[in-house]
Amino acid sequence: MNALTYKKAGVDIGKADAFLKKIKPLLQKTSRPEVLGKVGGFSGFFQPRLQRLKDPVLVSATDGVGTKLLLADLQGKYNTVGIDLVAMCVNDVVVTGAEPLLFLDYIACGELNTKTLYELMKGIAKGCQMSGCALIGGETAELPGMYTKGKLDLAGFCVGMISREKIIDGKTCRKGDKVLGLASSGVHSNGFSLIRKVFSERELRGPLGGELLSPTRIYVKPLLQLFKQINIKGLAHITGGGFFENIPRTLPPHLSVRIQKGAWRVPPIFKKIQSKGRITDREMFRTFNMGVGMVMILSPRSVPRALHWMEKMGLKAWVIGDVTEGKEGVLILD
Numbered sequence: 001m002n003a004l005t006y007k008k009a010g011v012d013i014g015k016a017d018a019f020l021k022k023i024k025p026l027l028q029k030t031s032r033p034e035v036l037g038k039v040g041g042f043s044g045f046f047q048p049r050l051q052r053l054k055d056p057v058l059v060s061a062t063d064g065v066g067t068k069l070l071l072a073d074l075q076g077k078y079n080t081v082g083i084d085l086v087a088m089c090v091n092d093v094v095v096t097g098a099e100p101l102l103f104l105d106y107i108a109c110g111e112l113n114t115k116t117l118y119e120l121m122k123g124i125a126k127g128c129q130m131s132g133c134a135l136i137g138g139e140t141a142e143l144p145g146m147y148t149k150g151k152l153d154l155a156g157f158c159v160g161m162i163s164r165e166k167i168i169d170g171k172t173c174r175k176g177d178k179v180l181g182l183a184s185s186g187v188h189s190n191g192f193s194l195i196r197k198v199f200s201e202r203e204l205r206g207p208l209g210g211e212l213l214s215p216t217r218i219y220v221k222p223l224l225q226l227f228k229q230i231n232i233k234g235l236a237h238i239t240g241g242g243f244f245e246n247i248p249r250t251l252p253p254h255l256s257v258r259i260q261k262g263a264w265r266v267p268p269i270f271k272k273i274q275s276k277g278r279i280t281d282r283e284m285f286r287t288f289n290m291g292v293g294m295v296m297i298l299s300p301r302s303v304p305r306a307l308h309w310m311e312k313m314g315l316k317a318w319v320i321g322d323v324t325e326g327k328e329g330v331l332i333l334d
Contacts, residue, residue, distance in 0.1 A: 019114050019140065026125035030135040034101070044136030046102045048161055055164040061092035064155040067192040071213055073150070074205050078116050080215040081154070082123020083130070084189045087216035088239065089158035090131040091294070094220045095235035095250070097168040097227060098160035103128050105138035106155045110147035112140070120154065123215070131220040133158065166227075170234035170250040170297070177233060177323040178303050179247075179257050181264055183316035184293030185217040187273075190240045191287045198277035211269060219294050222313040230306050234297035238289040245286070247295055248329040256328045257297075259285075259321040267291045285332055297323060 024039045036045035050056050065084045072081045090100040105124050107117060117140065128135040147153070187195070192212075199208065219237075226232065234250035247257055261281075270291065274284050284290060296317075298306060303319060310317035321333075 019112065019117060022114070022118060023121045023125075026121050027135045027137075030103075030125055030128040030133065032101070032132070032134040035134050035136055039137070044102065044104065046134065046136055046159075048101065053161065053163045057098075057162055057164045057167065059093050059096050059098040059160040059162060060158065061089045062155060062157045063088035063092065064153065065189045067196065068189050068213075069153065070196065071192060071204055071209055074201060075209050075213055077210075077213060078119040079123040079126075080213050082120045082125070083127040083215035083218070084123075085154055085156045086124055086127025086131060086133065086158075087218045088189055089156045090127075090133055090160075090218060090220050091216070091237045092239075093158050093160040094223050095168065095237050095294070096160075096162060097166050097232070097235075098162035099224060100131050100133040100158050100160040100220055102136050102159050103133045104136065104157045106141070106157075107138070107152060108141045108143050108147060108154070109152035110142075110144050110149045112142050113150070116152070124156075127215075127218060130218045132224075133220075168232055168235055168250075170252060173233045173251055173255055173297050173323055174299075175255065175323055175325050176300065177297050178300050178319055179259065179321035179323065180296040180298065180303070180306060180310075181292035181318050181320040182219060182294040182296065182310065183217075183264075184238070184267075184289045184291055186214040186267065186269060187212055188216040188239070188289055188293055190242075190289070194277070194279075194287055195273060198273055198279075208272075217293050219315075222310065222315050223294075225313060226306065226309050229309055230298065230302050232296055232298055236295040238293055238295060242284075242286045242288055242290070243292075243295075243332065244330050250295075250297065251323075251329075253327065254325060255323055256326040256331060257321050257323050258331045258333055260333050263320040264291060264318040281332065292320065295320075 027039045065081050093100045236246045236250045
């Protein structure tokens with residue numbers, strides 16, 4: 001009997017090491033002045049510039065892209081889900097008012113496919129560049145006993161920072177405040193388990209699948225610019241749970257919001273999903289972003305300036321509702 005090796009057991013350390021060397025230039029493109037050391041160590045080093053903040057607070061978020069990965073498998077396209085991974089984390093950090101600083105990824109697979117993994121890393125690096133976030137490390141795990149050949153999963157972790165007095169937590173929201181919706185780039189990264197029930201695998205392999213694979217919009221740079229101009233009272237990233245679960249997270253318990261249907265143009269892809277799946281309006285708003293990837297709460301007098309800045313930064317925005325008293329959370333009005 002030939003001696004066993006780790007490679008024969010399904011884990012190729014040599015291939016993993018070669019992959020790490022290949023992706024080093026991608027990580028270097030995302031570097032910031034605060035990054036210390038070189039890529040490939042046991043840990044990533046980041047020296048924050050604390051002197052620019054009065055009372056610094058670290059903000060962190062972690063997420064994945066869920067079953068959207070299965071759509072990437074069908075399309076054979078993996079660079080966009082890397083952007084999704086970053087977006088899901090940095091958008092959750094920036095809604096607090098914080099600037100995302102650093103990002104780490106975790107990729108688990110049954111067998112190292114360097115072509116697929118490189119496409120993933122290109123997307124992750126691009127997402128970090130789009131958000132100004134340094135990719136300082138990560139982990140690629142080859143787990144043949146847990147994942148079948150060709151299957152993988154990925155997760156990300158982001159850390160940001162903000163002065164404590166500038167944290168956006170919704171405490172200053174008041175009755176009569178306005179609700180702005182910021183345009184999404186499509187379905188983003190939620191609701192794909194339902195989408196795969198609505199459409200056949202054949203449909204998802206075609207142009208429809210390509211459209212659904214459009215990456216999640218990253219709102220970091222426009223919002224960081226807006227924070228310098230306007231007092232934003234509340235922000236909600238519309239992810240899993242849609243309008244009903246996410247908007248109340250930025251509201252005091254005694255307030256609700258009324259969302260007016262028709263205040264913005266719902267992209268055709270959502271109408272296609274709803275029609276084909278015979279899905280109720282409530283279920284659509286509870287599952288998908290419906291064309292609104294971020295919701296912002298601000299005083300009425302700040303609305304014109306906010307809309308102007310969003311247009312200046314190339315991001316569509318609409319007044320989609322207002323804040324009212326009550327414990328309903330979210331009311332969708334016809």
